[in-house]
Amino acid sequence: MLSKKTKYALHALTYLGKHRDEGAVTIHDISEEHGISHKFLENILLELKKAAMLGSKKGKGGGYYLIKEPSEIPLSKVIRLLDGPIALLPCVSLNYYEPCAECKDEASCGINKVMIQVRDETLKILENKTLEDILKE
């Protein structure tokens, strides 16, 4: 399951996508709309900004706004940023690889092989679904 961080990020991105033509949107607006703690949401929006999905404007009248087309924000990117690996095991993660302690030899491990296949097929799904798909529903 996705963490609340990722779930909130998706709600925030969706909100920003819906209000794209209204200029900057405040944290306050988003947290009110979805009943998310202001401070918690703030951390999430900062992470999204660092990852170059959002821009922001300081000062009175400021807020956050999308700086990418919704079609260029795949679920895989959001999930990796807030939740970490998409792979089911560390030993098959592309971005967060770590060997598994209980596996003596990765090359001869059937679990490893199958999980690579699962990872690749899962990635296909999550790279193809974007914020645009969420917005058009």
Next chain:
Amino acid sequence: MLSKKTKYALHALTYLGKHRDEGAVTIHDISEEHGISHKFLENILLELKKAAMLGSKKGKGGGYYLIKEPSEIPLSKVIRLLDGPIALLPCVSLNYYEPCAECKDEASCGINKVMIQVRDETLKILENKTLEDILKE
């Protein structure tokens, strides 16, 4: 990512699959082979047994053994048993449904709709990959 519980379960099932023609296999053997805590593994094997994937034989010379064909043990079943939902959000889980607090109306939520699609496509993968695929690698 899968919990260690699920990962250990997969290793145990694989081990049992490989030694299917040798009768019952002890917890001890499996925990030695993979360096897994005996007691922790014991709990996992008990869960697999309650879920009718394994049989066991008590007393001296006893142990655990598969009671299903490896092709009849899909990853989805193991993951659901030890880790819980496969869906990315509680509001789209088939087996562990719960409404999402920050979503006012599920019917009009684009996130919900897209996550249903992701769930269905993910399930296809995890229902088709079975212990047999792990064993034949």
Next chain:
DNA sequence: ATAAACCCTATTTTTTTTATAGGGTTTGTA
């Protein structure tokens, strides 16, 4: 009889997630 092995429940420890705290900096507007 006995030792080997499964069976069961509860508790503790550790890790991760979630949330909070407390300020600092920037900037539009009156």
Next chain:
DNA sequence: TACAAACCCTATAAAAAAAATAGGGTTTAT
């Protein structure tokens, strides 16, 4: 130019979940 609204940053605390441990009980082949 004061001020308030809003973003920016780091650290810490609280809560929940995962991982591991503990301590016995029951069954059964030899």
